[in-house]
Amino acid sequence: MYALDFASNFEVVRSESRCTLCGKCVNECSYGVHQFTADKKALTENNSKCVNCYRCVATCPTKAIKIIRNTQAVNISSNWSANNMREIYLQAATGGVLLSGMGTTKNYPLYWDKLLINAAQVTNPSIDPLREPMETRTYLGKTSVNIRRDASGRLINTLPPHLTLNTPIMFAAMSYGAISYPAHEALAKASTDLGTYYNTGEGGLHHDLYQYGDHTIVQVASGRFGVHRKYLETGAAIEIKIGQGAKPGIGGHLAGAKNIGDISKTRMIPEGSDAISPAPHHDIYSIEDLRQLVYSLKEVTAHKKPIVVKIAAVHNVASIASGIARSGADIIAIDGLRAGTGAAPTQTRDNVGIPIELALAVVDSRLREEGIRNEVSVVASGTIRNSADVIKAIALGADAVYIGTAALIAMGCHMCHGCHTGGCNWGICTQTPQLTKRLNANEAHRQLVNLIEGWTHEVKEMMGGMGINSIEALRGNRLMLRGVGLTDAELKILGVQHAGQ
Ligand code: SF4
Numbered sequence: 448m449y450a451l452d453f454a455s456n457f458e459v460v461r462s463e464s465r466c467t468l469c470g471k472c473v474n475e476c477s478y479g480v481h482q483f484t485a486d487k488k489a490l491t492e493n494n495s496k497c498v499n500c501y502r503c504v505a506t507c508p509t510k511a512i513k514i515i516r517n518t519q520a521v522n523i524s525s526n527w528s529a530n531n532m533r534e535i536y537l538q539a540a541t542g543g544v545l546l547s548g549m550g551t552t553k554n555y556p557l558y559w560d561k562l563l564i565n566a567a568q569v570t571n572p573s574i575d576p577l578r579e580p581m582e583t584r585t586y587l588g589k590t591s592v593n594i595r596r597d598a599s600g601r602l603i604n605t606l607p608p609h610l611t612l613n614t615p616i617m618f619a620a621m622s623y624g625a626i627s628y629p630a631h632e633a634l635a636k637a638s639t640d641l642g643t644y645y646n647t648g649e650g651g652l653h654h655d656l657y658q659y660g661d662h663t664i665v666q667v668a669s670g671r672f673g674v675h676r677k678y679l680e681t682g683a684a685i686e687i688k689i690g691q692g693a694k695p696g697i698g699g700h701l702a703g704a705k706n707i708g709d710i711s712k713t714r715m716i717p718e719g720s721d722a723i724s725p726a727p728h729h730d731i732y733s734i735e736d737l738r739q740l741v742y743s744l745k746e747v748t749a750h751k752k753p754i755v756v757k758i759a760a761v762h763n764v765a766s767i768a769s770g771i772a773r774s775g776a777d778i779i780a781i782d783g784l785r786a787g788t789g790a791a792p793t794q795t796r797d798n799v800g801i802p803i804e805l806a807l808a809v810v811d812s813r814l815r816e817e818g819i820r821n822e823v824s825v826v827a828s829g830t831i832r833n834s835a836d837v838i839k840a841i842a843l844g845a846d847a848v849y850i851g852t853a854a855l856i857a858m859g860c861h862m863c864h865g866c867h868t869g870g871c872n873w874g875i876c877t878q879t880p881q882l883t884k885r886l887n888a889n890e891a892h893r894q895l896v897n898l899i900e901g902w903t904h905e906v907k908e909m910m911g912g913m914g915i916n917s918i919e920a921l922r923g924n925r926l927m928l929r930g931v932g933l934t935d936a937e938l939k940i941l942g943v944q945h946a947g948q
Pocket residue numbers: 461465466467468469470471472473490506507508509510511512
């Protein structure tokens with residue numbers, strides 16, 4: 448027997464006394480973990496197929512199932528983890544590149560958790576957000592350094608277009624194709640209600656969602672899928688995707704099996720064909736080339752839309768950001784190492800790039816040193832997990848954040864890391880009709896709105912605690928942060944002092 452058959456990550460434990468043999472788990476599990484025996488008098492499990500998505504646990508009417516992590520399946524040591532061994536078994540069996548969904552499972556430092564937020568005491572009193580105004584409105588785009596007035600004293604507004612956010616939180620790029628139609632619909636409706644934006648990702652925009660265009664950032668990636676004039680004109684902003692945190696340096700791949708029906712129509716490619724985005728844009732090999740694309744997109748939309756350039760956080764991110772700021776782009780989005788994805792080669796996802804906290808700090812510092820911070824807004828993403836992470840990102844220099852994984856969790860994702868299989872049992876990261884209908888777009892919309900409203904209340908609370916009454920005053924205010932358990936090099940890069948200083 449090949450080791451892969453028994454080296455399962457998870458084990459299904461079924462209570463025989465509670466199980467009524469109703470068959471719900473058999474029908475609910477898209478991975479085929481549960482099966483009836485031939486005489487239908489018992490159930491068996493194929494543990495090697497279980498991804499721990501919790502669908503059977505959540506839907507079993509008698510709560511007869513629990514899933515446990517199988518720690519003894521392979522003989523691990525300090526040098527060889529169970530994951531290392533499973534990956535080798537799998538590649539020895541298939542000879543293929545290993546793929547994974549969601550963000551890395553590796554234990555890289557989470558700098559958010561090593562940064563602590565200040566609070567006002569005695570001499571600089573805190574502010575009560577329930578009694579006093581607290582401004583979370585955020586503008587993204589270029590800011591003017593020269594204020595000019597006309598003869599009557601009115602401000603002359605010659606600024607390029609901006610995005611106006613009621614809260615400094617947007618929904619990150621997740622393509623239609625990677626995620627389901629109801630998931631996209633929920634994001635579009637939630638953005639509209641919240642006064643913020645969601646991002647189409649590289650799969651184009653379904654025609655039914657054009658009505659939410661004022662709250663949509665349309666993406667132009669290297670494959671140019673779904674890109675046409677009306678698409679560009681419909682979005683409130685256009686994002687050129689150069690890279691993404693979960694797979695820096697490589698392109699994207701939507702399997703032909705997922706490229707069906709409206710997805711192929713929206714992407715404007717034949718049904719059943721693989722949607723492969725090249726690693727580079729074939730017209731961008733320098734900042735000058737990028738400048739040309741930025742300019743072309745501005746021209747085609749009559750200079751009415753801000754242009755975002757999205758990059759992955761990599762070693763020389765500060766220099767790259769400096770180039771982008773000089774390319775005419777209005778906003779830089781930086782996506783860190785721990786960002787999620789619908790599918791990425793596991794080794795790339797787990798080993799390429801740098802954490803967003805370090806990238807954000809060096810980019811903000813570099814743009815300030817070069818006197819060009821006003822040329823662009825900076826949006827940070829890649830493991831923004833709660834409102835405290837939002838506060839810390841803004842204090843490190845972000846104008847706003849993108850959230851992807853947190854938005855999926857709000858819609859019902861159980862973090863099984865199986866997005867690349869297309870079998871998402873929660874209807875989020877799948878195109879199989881019997882699975883997508885499990886996600887109710889209205890419910891998911893409400894959950895997204897609740898999440899962002901909750902975070903925004905907490906942001907106001909923490910700002911008030913610091914004695915700050917506007918996001919503007921928090922931006923890049925690293926004095927509001929202190930580090931714990933960080934080396935001198937890390938503190939220097941983050942530009943914060945150690946706690947106690
Ligand atoms: S859903 Fe629960 S009760 Fe129904 S067959 Fe499965 S384990 Fe048994």
